[in-house]
Amino acid sequence: MSLDRVNDKVFSDRMMGEGVTLQFEESQIVSPYNGIITMIDKLKYTISIKKNELGILFQNGLNMFMLDGQGFMILATENE
Template structure:
C-alpha cells in the first residue's frame, strides 16, 4: 500500500518557568559538547517540571533524574533534570508519569523537593536534548526568561 512520509516538524516548549541557557554554557561537558544531542538548557526556581510537547514517555531513569520522550511526530528527546542528579538515587524527585503514558505539552511530569536540593547543593541546570538529529534542522531560541508557554526549539525536517 502507500506509505506517506510523516511530517517531522514540531515545537518544544520550555519545561520550566525560569531562564533558558545555551547548551554550550552548561557546566557539564557531555551536554556542552553536545555528545548526546543538541538542545537548550534551563535554570529555574520552581519545583515542577512540565512536558515540553505532546508525546509518549519512553524512558524514566531508575534514579528519576531523566525522562525520555517521543513526540507525536517521532522525534526522541531527553529531559535531564539537574547535573549529577543521578547520584541522588531518586531522592528529592517525584515522577508524576509512567513509561508509555501519553502526555500533552504543559502537563506536570515531575516534582522536586527544592529544600532537599538546596540542602544538598544540587545544580538543577536542566538540559532538554534532541537525541536523534539525523534528518532534522533545529531552530533554538536565544537565552531569555521563559515560561512553559514559550517555544524554545522548533524542529524541522531537512
C-alpha cells in the same frame, strides 16, 4: 543559557546532540508537548518523551545521580 556554558562535557560538547538549558522557578516540571514517555531512568532524573519522530531527552540537573533518586516524584509512567 547556552550549552557551551554547561559544566558537563557530555552536553557542552554536544555528545547527545543539540539541546537547550532551562532554569525553573517552580518545583514542578511538565512536558513541553503531548508525547509518549518512552523511558524514565531508575534514579528518576532522566526522562525520554517522543511524539512522531521528535524525541526529547530531559535531564533534570547535573550530577543528580548522586541523589540516588531522592527528592524526585514522578507523576507519570512509561508508555503514558
